[in-house]
Amino acid sequence: MTTSSPSFRDWLLRGSQRRLLWLYVAVFVICLLTLWRGGDALKQQQIEDLNRETQEQLDQLASVVESAIAKYQHMPTLLASNDRVRKALRDGLPSDINQLNRELEQINRITEASDSYIIDINGDTIAASNYRLSTSFVGGNFAFRPYFQEAIQGKAGRYYALGTTSNRRGYYFSYPVYEGDTIIGVAVVKVDLNQFEKRFSNQAYEFLMLDPDGVVFSSSRASWLYKVMGELSYEELSRIAESQRYFDQSIETLPIVARRRFAERASVIEMLDEVSDSRGDSLVERHRYLTMEKPIQLLGFKISVLVPLTAIEEQIALWRAIFAGGITITMLIMGLAHLRSRMLQERSDAIEMAYHNQAYIREVIQHTQAGLVTLDGQRRIEALNPAVEKLVASPLSGLIGQPLTELFWPSETDQTRWMKALQADFDNAVNRSTTVEGTLQIEGHREGVAVEATICELQLPNRRSYLVTFHDMTERKRYEQEITAARHALELRVKERTFELEESNHLLRHEIAEHKTTQQELIQTAKLAVLGQMSAGLNHELNQPLTAIRSFAENGLKLLERERYELAKGNLQQINQLGHHMGDIIARFKVFARKGNVAHTPIDVQSAINGALKIMQPRLKEASIQVQSPQSVELAVLADMVFLEQVLVNLLANATDAIMEAQPEDKWIKIAVDSDDSQARIFVQDSGKGLSEEALAHLFEPFYTSKPSGLGLGLGLSISQRIMDSMNGDLSACNPTEGGAQFCVTLNLFLPDQS
Incomplete structure (x- = not known):
């Protein structure tokens, strides 16, 4: 009975451990299921919020497009009532036609229309606002166009098509020119849709303008033009081809592979998008979009917006990964609770040893x-x-x-x-x-x-x-004198004294080594004290946002004077965002002063580039510098958004200064992004005169600058390099063969499988 008792207790203990293990497994599975369902609910809520925001943006976009085009619909009527137009059509004198060309050019410049032109009753263009260009409409015959045929019958004509001469898409308004009760010609105004595409190309959504047949007539993506979101019959395709509206452009279907109705006016679609990898090879990826449509009554068109859901899906995936990690860590902590007594004992021993070490260090310093x-x-x-x-x-x-x-x-x-x-x-x-x-x-x-x-x-x-x-050395000198005197006086006792003298010398060398160690520590302390001088860099880092705020404020005042309140509101919102951005910079400096750690979170590279360009946009526009930047970078890096934007803004500002100093014929800045399996690289290249050998050698030293006196503190690149070090990244510079200077920002990729 006594011998079997320990085995029985072990069996009970093992049974209790098994039950506890199964309990942990069951709790873990329940938490994971709750996590998955909670993620789906959160994603649904975020898409609903995005739907409401997109509805407001769609209404605003449709209103802007309709009002912008509607202001041109009465221009042909005004041109048709012009006496000089009637005289040119009636008499056909070269002097009258030349004067009419100049007037049409001036009217176009004032109204910002694309083209204005006058057609006689045979369909030949006698005068046009673009008469100076090689693609002038003068002499062209447009009798086949429906807007001419409607106007020659006494009606106000409308039409949309790809221009036969300019090869540019436009919306046409026409009106007959009367001489008494007789129609002697047609006045036409063409509205170029490229201005709307440029205005909305940098938004967080993609937009489409669909004609009554459902063909994409205008889009923020050029690859989507002349495609349809649904299916067209053979008769419809034949009718479009016979109208010569799009010439030889093939009408294809957008690669939509799935569609799900989400709300009354919204759907979620999956589309195949073609992207390029780091080697330049084309890849096809599936992307999900929230899409909404709204008709434009004036034109008979529809406006459709496609908002990518990639950010929401990545956020939910990250949330699930973090929550699952937290559950896993919690379960591990609970599983290791039985080791607590041993850890407490080891901790007590370690604390006691630390106390002994600290007392020893204090004793050394005091002596x-x-x-x-x-x-x-x-x-x-x-x-x-x-x-x-x-x-x-x-x-x-x-x-x-x-x-x-x-x-x-x-x-x-x-x-x-x-x-x-x-x-x-x-x-x-x-x-x-x-x-x-x-x-x-x-x-x-x-x-x-x-x-x-x-x-x-x-x-x-x-x-x-x-x-x-x-x-x-007084004590050492005294020892040396005593040793010398003892050596002469007690030569017979040298062997007895040798051990004592060697021991004294050992202690003396040990003390000298300790003194030298203390000296090196004090030298290192003096080096670290220099870091306090870097607070002067705060002035440099806040200069760019302040410049942007001043530019937005000046533009806002001009817009208020012109009663363009919506655009003025946008400028005020930009100023508000820059103010928050400056607050973030100051907060980051406080964290940096406390030796805090930079937050390494997944950051969208495209968002960081767009944020930096938004800050620098007024200055780049003022300097007439063209920026070539990627528009659809789908990379995430481990970094801090404020610090990464701060580095990019500094590089763009330096590139602008270099271009303004060199004054080249072509003023441009190129931003490029590539990546490999573990790192992403952002390149910023300018068309300046490049970096000298001396500048390349001292570029990242504090207070070194190659700019003229008074145009820089020499802190920007030094601070940027420190920021990149804190984000486990790198900042380098070189002179490319095509000229100018190129800076490279290298960061670690965010890999979800390793999170």
Whole structure:
């Protein structure tokens, strides 16, 4: 009975552990199921919120497009009532036609229409606003166009098509020109739709303008033009081809592979998009969009917006990964609870050992008697510690600014080495320090103090400084004298005294080594103190957002004067965002000052580039600099959004300064992105004159700048490099073969499978 009792207890213990294990597994599975269902509910809620926001954006977009086109519908009527138009059509004199061409050109410049032209009753164009261009409509015959046929019958005509001469898409308004009751010609105004595509090309959504047949007539993506979202019959395709509306453009179907109704006016679709990988090869990916449509009554068109759901899906996936990780960690902590007693015991032993170590370190510091003196570039005394005054037993504040020779005299044997050390260039020296013996003595004192002096250079930016360490040698000298006297007097007892002398020498060497270690620690402390000077960089980092705020404010005032309140509201929103951005920068500097860690979170590279370009847009526009930037980068990196935008804004600002200084014929900045399996690279290249050899060697040093005096502090690239280091990234520069300068920002990719 006694022998079986331990086995029975072990069996009970193992059974309890198995039940506890199964309980952990069951709780873990329930948490995962709850996590999955909760993620679906959260995604549904976020798409509903996006649906409401998109509805407002769609209404605003449709209103802007309709009002922008509607303002041109009465222009043909006004042109048809112009006496000079009637006279040119009636008489056909070259002088009248030339004057009419100039007037049409001026009217186009004022109204910002695409083209205005006058057609006679045969369909020949006699005058046009683009008469100076090689693609002029003058002499062209447009009798086949429906807008001409409607106007020649006395009606106001409308039509949309791809221009036969200009090869540009447009919407046409026409009106007959009367001479009495007789139609003698037609006045036509063409509205170019490219202006709307440019205005809405940088939005968070893709937009489509569909004609009554469902063909994409205008889009934020050029690859979607002349395609349909549904299916067209053979008769419909034949009718479109016979109308010559799109010439030889083939009408294809957008690659929509799935469609699901989401709300009354919204659907979720899956579409195949063609993208390029890092090697330039084409890949096909499936992307989900929330799509909504709204008709434009004036034109008979429909406006459709497609909002990508990639960000929401990535956010839900990240949320699930983080929550699942938290559940896993919690379960592991609960499973390791039975080890708590052993960990507490080990922790108690570690704390006791730490207390012993701290007491030992305090004891070493308290018994350190090293005297410290700092010298400026001319080897004059800048500062000294109380230990030096204790060595000479006298206050030394009067020696500040005096040469070191007022305090220290080297021995005769070391005088030559000491003079060479004072004149040495430590940057190129093999030995970074020099140690000599000498005497600390000030005027008025008869006796000096024997010391060992060590001089080395402090690594401080923009100036030279030196540290001299003095160690009291009085005790050592006394030991040497006693040993010499004992050697002569007690030569017979040398063997007995040898052990004691070796022990004394060992202790003395140990103390000297400790003194040198303390000296190196103090040198490192002086280096770290220089970091306090970097707070001056805050002024430089806030300069770009302040410049952008000033530009937005000036534009806002002009827009208010013109009563363009919606655009003025957009400028105010930009100012508000820049204000928050400046607050984030200041907060990041506070975190940096507290030695805090930069948050490494998944950051969308396209969003960071768009944010930096938005800050720099006013300055780039003012400098007439063209920016070539990718529009659909789908990469996520581990970084901090505020810090990454800060680095990109600084690179764009430097590129702008370089271009304005060089004044090349072509002013451009190119932004490119590529990646490999683990890293992403963002390239910023300008058309300036490039970087000199000296600039490449010192580019990232604090306070170094190649700009003219007064145009830079020399802190931007130094701070940017520190930011990249804090994000485990890299910042480099080079001069590409095509000219200019190129900077490369390298960051680690965010890999969801490894999160």
